[in-house]
Amino acid sequence: MNLIVFLAGAVRSILATGALLLTLARFHPALPLVILATAVPQALLSFRMQNDAFELLVWKTPEARRMRYYSSVMLTDAYAKEVRIGDLSRLFLDLYKSTFDRLFAATKGLRFRQLRASAGVAALGVAGTAVAFGWVLLGIVAGEVTAGGLMLFVQALLLTQQNVGQIVENSAMLYGTLLYMEKLMDFLDARPLIADTGRLPVPDGLPGEIQFQGVSFAYPGGREVLHNVTFTLRPGEVVALVGENGAGKTTIVKLLARFYDPTAGAILVGGRDLREYDLASWRRSLAVVFQDFARFQLSARLNIGVGALEHADDLDRIRRAAEQGGADEVIARLPQQYETLLGKHFEGGVDLSGGEWQKIALSRAFLKDAANVVLDEPTAALDPRSEYEIYQRFAELVKGKTVLLISHRLSAVRMADRILVLDRGRIVEEGSHEELMRAGGLYAQMYRMQAERYADQPVTAERAP
Ligand SMILES: Nc1ncnc2c1ncn2[C@@H]1O[C@H](COP(=O)(O)OP(=O)(O)OP(=O)(O)O)[C@@H](O)[C@H]1O
Numbered sequence: 001m002n003l004i005v006f007l008a009g010a011v012r013s014i015l016a017t018g019a020l021l022l023t024l025a026r027f028h029p030a031l032p033l034v035i036l037a038t039a040v041p042q043a044l045l046s047f048r049m050q051n052d053a054f055e056l057l058v059w060k061t062p063e064a065r066r067m068r069y070y071s072s073v074m075l076t077d078a079y080a081k082e083v084r085i086g087d088l089s090r091l092f093l094d095l096y097k098s099t100f101d102r103l104f105a106a107t108k109g110l111r112f113r114q115l116r117a118s119a120g121v122a123a124l125g126v127a128g129t130a131v132a133f134g135w136v137l138l139g140i141v142a143g144e145v146t147a148g149g150l151m152l153f154v155q156a157l158l159l160t161q162q163n164v165g166q167i168v169e170n171s172a173m174l175y176g177t178l179l180y181m182e183k184l185m186d187f188l189d190a191r192p193l194i195a196d197t198g199r200l201p202v203p204d205g206l207p208g209e210i211q212f213q214g215v216s217f218a219y220p221g222g223r224e225v226l227h228n229v230t231f232t233l234r235p236g237e238v239v240a241l242v243g244e245n246g247a248g249k250t251t252i253v254k255l256l257a258r259f260y261d262p263t264a265g266a267i268l269v270g271g272r273d274l275r276e277y278d279l280a281s282w283r284r285s286l287a288v289v290f291q292d293f294a295r296f297q298l299s300a301r302l303n304i305g306v307g308a309l310e311h312a313d314d315l316d317r318i319r320r321a322a323e324q325g326g327a328d329e330v331i332a333r334l335p336q337q338y339e340t341l342l343g344k345h346f347e348g349g350v351d352l353s354g355g356e357w358q359k360i361a362l363s364r365a366f367l368k369d370a371a372n373v374v375l376d377e378p379t380a381a382l383d384p385r386s387e388y389e390i391y392q393r394f395a396e397l398v399k400g401k402t403v404l405l406i407s408h409r410l411s412a413v414r415m416a417d418r419i420l421v422l423d424r425g426r427i428v429e430e431g432s433h434e435e436l437m438r439a440g441g442l443y444a445q446m447y448r449m450q451a452e453r454y455a456d457q458p459v460t461a462e463r464a465p
């Protein structure tokens with residue numbers, strides 16, 4: 001819109017100015033030149049100002065984002081405890097203020113430079129007008145200009161200056177708009193991380209084996225975090241993935257969900273490259289409990305319902321999912337049960353404990369009833385009894401589904417059909433619990449370390465679920 005408005009404005013003013021300059025030339029042939037000469041610095045300055053304003057905007061955008069972050073830390077419940085216990089409000093206030101001061105100083109500097117330059121240009125304009133009037137006065141004194149002529153002159157001069165001003169303003173605004181357009185075009189040209197071009201629908205039921213074939217992956221701009229990873233999830237199988245912090249387990253989940261594509265190798269589903277499948281239909285076939293699951297400031301019903309929006313109004317289904325995820329008891333205690341608003345962002349909201357939230361997140365995955373289930377540390381916050389109950393029923397809960405279970409709790413991992421051990425981005429061991437214990441490698445070492453910690457306790461690792 002701006003492009004059209006400013007371009008049309010500039011063209012209109014140029015036509016009007018042309019006609020007016022012809023009128024003024026009748027008084028003295030040099031008059032149009034004087035007026036145009038005074039307009040040049042005005043034009044240069046306007047373009048400079050547009051440029052400076054644009055550069056300031058580009059520079060201050062990340063700074064402004066920083067300020068928003070600092071203020072959100074002081075205003076968001078998720079940070080409140082640590083901000084208060086560490087008395088961090090001073091720190092964040094100071095960070096906010098110093099960023100603000102930098103922004104303010106830069107803006108103020110620009111405005112003062114603009115003011116000084118504008119004053120200079122205005123003085124030049126006044127001088128030009130004075131010269132023009134001087135000419136005409138001389139003409140009157142010499143009896144060459146009549147009263148009517150003077151009227152015409154004054155009108156023409158004022159209109160010319162007005163129109164020249166508009167030419168300058170419109171073309172400067174046009175220039176400014178083009179600067180923004182360039183950024184917009186850059187943004188529109190940005191390539192998505194993954195191509196959403198696959199059209200193959202994912203068949204209902206189990207879509208066959210999921211195979212990682214020589215998959216390597218580096219986050220954009222980062223080092224490689226998965227190296228030549230190869231493994232297979234067979235339909236209906238429960239496979240556990242274990243490994244130390246930063247080994248790349250969650251990264252494998254993100255590749256499975258196609259938030260990213262592998263940088264080398266391929267993920268095959270039913271023998272076809274995952275990229276050939278329709279993305280939405282693939283994601284519908286996949287239920288994921290993320291390690292850092294979301295806590296929606298919505299009703300308990302919707303908090304589970306977001307797992308499969310088509311069932312969000314089916315309270316029977318939601319109840320069943322809540323039972324499976326262990327959230328039913330939690331919700332039964334809430335003041336309005338399933339219609340209770342969760343979270344503290346809005347009035348009347350009720351907050352849950354960490355483990356209670358995790359039960360909601362688990363129930364969300366069960367609502368989806370997807371063929372493939374990925375659980376990334378699904379019980380990390382659950383108490384021993386809740387965790388025990390979940391894993392007791394686990395086989396029944398995931399019956400007929402392909403499951404990838406990530407857990408540091410190796411007692412829970414034991415019941416998987418197969419265990420994959422990931423070490424710094426490489427699969428280093430694969431087998432059943434017994435096989436891996438016999439092999440005496442990384443898994444056996446991790447398992448013994450955890451079991452040892454329990455050995456002092458009344459309950460031994462062997463008896464834990
Ligand atoms: N969004 C990201 N951008 C860049 N690097 C990342 C990103 N997420 C993770 N990484 C890096 O990738 C590596 C693997 O991370 P990942 O989250 O897969 O580990 P993990 O095995 O799930 O660990 P944990 O047991 O702590 O959950 C880490 O070294 C991390 O620094």
Ligand SMILES: [Mg+2]
Pocket residue numbers: 249250251291376
């Ligand atoms: Mg992880």
